[in-house]
Each structure stands twice: as C-alpha cells, then as structure tokens.
Amino acid sequence: MILHRISQYIDNENLFKKTDKILVALSGGADSVALLRLLTQLGYYCEAAHCNFHLRDAESDRDEAFVRQLCHEQGVTLHCTHFCTGEYAAEKHISIEMAARELRYEWFEKIKKESGAAVIAVAHHRDDSVETLLLNLIRGTGINGLLGIRARNGDVVRPLLCINRREVVDYLNSIGQPYVTDSTNLQDEYTRNKIRLNLIPLMQEINPSVNESIMDTCNHLNDAALIYAHGIEEGKKRVLTEKGIAIDALQHEPAPAALLFEIVRPLGFNPAQTKDIIASLAGQPGKQFQSKEWRIIKDREWLLIERRKGEDAVEPPPFELEQELLDYTPEFVIPRHKEVACFDADKLKGTLSIRLWQTGDTFVPFGMKGKKRVSDYMTDRKFSLAQKEQQWVLCSGEQIAWLIGERTDNRLRIDETTQRILIVRLRRV
Structure with a gap:
C-alpha cells in the first residue's frame, strides 16, 4: 500500500521519471533510510549522499559507518563528505542549524551535477510539513509560510510528503530494516523539537487528528495562495x-x-x-x-x-559640461533652456569645478537680489529627497555659479557691461 501511495505521489507531483537518476540525501535516520529503500523498491536508480557534520562526537561517526554499510548491502553508490560545521557557523556568524543547511545543500548540488542526477531527494514527510507550518506561524509569516513544505523546490524533491512519521517507522519494521536515531531529536532545546515533542502532543489532546486537519488546511490554502499571488501581480501592475x-x-x-x-x-x-x-x-x-x-x-x-550606496561612495555625475567662450555682441540672445547656463565670463573668479551641493550652501537665484539657501530653494521647488541628494552645483572658486540644470546665480548674469560670455551646456550621459 505504501509503495503505491509513494509511486502515485511522485507521478501526480511530477517529481521525476523512472529513467532519472536520483541523489538521495541519506543521514541514517528512519526517514532517509525509508526514502532510499522505498525508491529502490520502486525501481528507481539511486545514489546516496551523506554529510558528517562532526557535531555529535561518536554519534556522527556511528551514522557514517551505518550509512556506508547500508549502501554496501543495497548496492548503492555513496558520496560522503566531512564538514567543520562549528567553525563555519562562527566564521559566517550564523546558527549551527543554518550552517549545516548551507553546507549540505551546496554540496548536494555539487554532487548532483557531478553524478548526473536529475534531482536531490530529501526525506521530509507530512509531520515535518506540519511542524514547519507551526514554526512559521509562531515566528510570524505571510500566506506562503502557511503552506507547509513544498513537494518540489528547484532541484530538491520530497517524495515522502504523502505519509507521516508513524508510517515511515512501520514500513521499516515491516521489512526488518534498522536505522539510527539522532539523540538531539529526543531533546527539546531547538524550536522545532519543542514543537514536535511538546506542542503537537498538547494539540493532539484536543484533536487526535490535528496533523491531518492542519494538512487539510494547507491544501485549501494552496488554492487560496494561487488566487492571492494572481491578485498581487495584478496589484503590482496598478501601483x-x-x-x-x-x-x-x-x-x-x-x-x-x-x-x-x-x-x-x-x-x-x-x-x-x-x-x-x-x-x-x-x-x-x-x-x-x-x-x-x-x-x-x-x-x-x-x-x-x-x-543603497556605501557611506563614502560618491557616484560620478550623470552628465558632462561643455564650455564655449564668446565675445558679447548686442545680437546675442540668452538661451532660456535649463540645461544651458550663460555667464559674464569676467565675473567668474577662480577655477570652475562641480560637486554635490552641501548643507549651508547659498546662492542668489537668477532674477533675485538676496541670498537663498540651496536647501530652501529646492524645498520651494518641491524637490523630492532623491532629487535633492542628486543635485550638483557648478562652482566658480568657492561661489556657486549654477545649480546645474536648474538656475544660475544672479551675480554672474550678463548685463550692459559684459564683454565676454561663457556658455556652459549640460549633456547627460
């Protein structure tokens, strides 16, 4: 019966084909051992991958020895590796659990490619999915966090999600297959173990079939999530x-x-x-x-x-300035385009330079007489914060000559005394 259910689930979820090579993540625990035995019984060609994380002293070596013996007995090719998980976690400033997850999945992907396997099969079952949902609910989650574990996530597949932990153990007992027990699974120091050992038994006192009820809810939410995702995509288009x-x-x-x-x-x-x-x-x-x-x-x-930019990062200006020096004649018409600035060349003092505006900067806006803070000018012009941060100025020595692309300083304007004109054109790049 269990073989039929697993086979049907694999086909219904389109996890892999009969001709595919499957890389099975094999820890030695009941779930992964059952996964390997079920898939080989169903006629799939499997190779196994085992990680020794060196986190449980002699237990870690015991698990590796067990896995090696099992694969030898079943005629399954085994890939095995060792990790200094504690050192990796300290180096990356992450938890031991997160470190082990990153290390094993990166290595699984490497072995999958080297072996030519189609997918990586991991042994999560229905009870794991219930625990994941409750864990996400406790931590706070959106609708996707209430869907439990997915049958497929990229190249990672989970063929056992249609059965529970009790069925896994019953299957192994029925074929006389031993397995190893991770002693940390019997302790409640980790959040997931607290849910498994304490919270779910309390919930089962209220409803003995609580796991099945939660999975039924997950199935309903899967449909709701599809509608939700469609609505979100439509909303994004509108805003x-x-x-x-x-x-x-x-x-x-x-x-x-x-x-x-x-x-x-x-x-x-x-x-x-x-x-x-x-x-x-x-x-x-x-x-x-x-x-x-x-x-x-x-x-x-x-x-x-x-x-976000780095604290000290200043990007180059997204423009170039072209200069042209002319003798003034009465026929000259001052351009009124914001991207062209005209100055009385003889009123400019010091070297011309450009920079971003700074707090405290002032200038006399063209057509006005009194000084105005650049910040006040931009506020009056209803500049956004992003526009303010990206406002460049052209300076003549220490004096602002032009809020580039916006307004020149009135003190440098062309008048009846002007003999030479400097034209500065803004060319965006």
Whole structure:
C-alpha cells in the first residue's frame, strides 16, 4: 500500500521519471533510510549522499559507518563528505542549524551535477510539513509560510510528503530494516523539537487528528495562495511605475499593506517596516526606510525605491559640461533652456569645478537680489529627497555659479557691461 501511495505521489507531483537518476540525501535516520529503500523498491536508480557534520562526537561517526554499510548491502553508490560545521557557523556568524543547511545543500548540488542526477531527494514527510507550518506561524509569516513544505523546490524533491512519521517507522519494521536515531531529536532545546515533542502532543489532546486537519488546511490554502499571488501581480501592475510606487494608487488597493509587503519583501524589508511605511503615507515627505541593500523614500506622491550606496561612495555625475567662450555682441540672445547656463565670463573668479551641493550652501537665484539657501530653494521647488541628494552645483572658486540644470546665480548674469560670455551646456550621459 505504501509503495503505491509513494509511486502515485511522485507521478501526480511530477517529481521525476523512472529513467532519472536520483541523489538521495541519506543521514541514517528512519526517514532517509525509508526514502532510499522505498525508491529502490520502486525501481528507481539511486545514489546516496551523506554529510558528517562532526557535531555529535561518536554519534556522527556511528551514522557514517551505518550509512556506508547500508549502501554496501543495497548496492548503492555513496558520496560522503566531512564538514567543520562549528567553525563555519562562527566564521559566517550564523546558527549551527543554518550552517549545516548551507553546507549540505551546496554540496548536494555539487554532487548532483557531478553524478548526473536529475534531482536531490530529501526525506521530509507530512509531520515535518506540519511542524514547519507551526514554526512559521509562531515566528510570524505571510500566506506562503502557511503552506507547509513544498513537494518540489528547484532541484530538491520530497517524495515522502504523502505519509507521516508513524508510517515511515512501520514500513521499516515491516521489512526488518534498522536505522539510527539522532539523540538531539529526543531533546527539546531547538524550536522545532519543542514543537514536535511538546506542542503537537498538547494539540493532539484536543484533536487526535490535528496533523491531518492542519494538512487539510494547507491544501485549501494552496488554492487560496494561487488566487492571492494572481491578485498581487495584478496589484503590482496598478501601483508600480519606473518612478516608484504611486501612493494614491496604493491607498486605493483593497489591501494596501499586503500588496506593499509583497513588493518590498524581496528587497529585505520585514512586516514591521511595512507597517511603518504604510503609517507614513499620510505624513510629510522625506522619511526613509532601509533594508540591508535598499531604501524607500516617502515622497509627496511616490514611494521611491533605490539601492543603497556605501557611506563614502560618491557616484560620478550623470552628465558632462561643455564650455564655449564668446565675445558679447548686442545680437546675442540668452538661451532660456535649463540645461544651458550663460555667464559674464569676467565675473567668474577662480577655477570652475562641480560637486554635490552641501548643507549651508547659498546662492542668489537668477532674477533675485538676496541670498537663498540651496536647501530652501529646492524645498520651494518641491524637490523630492532623491532629487535633492542628486543635485550638483557648478562652482566658480568657492561661489556657486549654477545649480546645474536648474538656475544660475544672479551675480554672474550678463548685463550692459559684459564683454565676454561663457556658455556652459549640460549633456547627460
């Protein structure tokens, strides 16, 4: 019966074909041993891969010896490797569990390619999927975190998700197949083990079939997730533009916070940040929200999204300036285009240079008499924060001659005394 169910599940989920070579992740525990024996019984050609993480002293070596003996008895090719997991975790500043996961899956992928296997089969079963759902629920998750473990994730497949832990053990007992027990699975020091050993038994006191009920809910949520994903993609089309997220359009969505979360989550923003961004929409522009690599700026009409720069990084200007010196004649017509600046050449003092504007900068805007702070000028012109950060100035010595692409300094204007004209043209690159 169990063989038929596994075979049918593999076919229904289109996990792999009869002609495919399968690389089985083999720890020596009941689940992985059952996976190897079931697949070989069903006629699949398998090779096995075992990682010795050196985390449980003699137990780790015991597991490796057991796996080697099992593969020898079953005529299965075994790939084996050793990791200094503790050192790797310390070097990467991650947990032991995360370190072991990164190491094994990177190595599995390498062996898959070298052996010509079609997929990597791992031994997660239905109870693992229930534990994952509960773990995600405790930590906080979106709808995708409530779907349990997927049957396929890229090249990684899970043929045992249609059976539970009890069925795994019963199968091994029925064929007289021994396995090893990881002693850490009997301790509740890790979160997943606490769920397995403490939380689920409490839930089973209320409903003995709680695992089946949770998996039924997962199946319903899978359909709901498809509808949700479709709705999110349609919502993105309505609110996302090349400029950023249109705030007004976002606020008119049925679930603005959910849509925003799905847009910014791939950029490293968490649910708490999403709530803060939503709360800022009715406030003043200028507020910033940052993830590791990205930042979101609340502008008047937009949520501007841009990649963060290094603290000391100054990108070169996205333009070039072309200069032309002419003698002044009464026939000369001053261009009124913002990307062309004209100066009385003899009023310019010192070397011409360009830089980003700085706090405290002042100039006399063309047509005015008094000095004005550059920051105030940009605020009056309703510059976004991003525009302010990217505003370059042309300086004559220490004096600002031109807010490039915007306005020149009135003190350098052409008048009746002008003899020579300097024309500076902005050419964007």
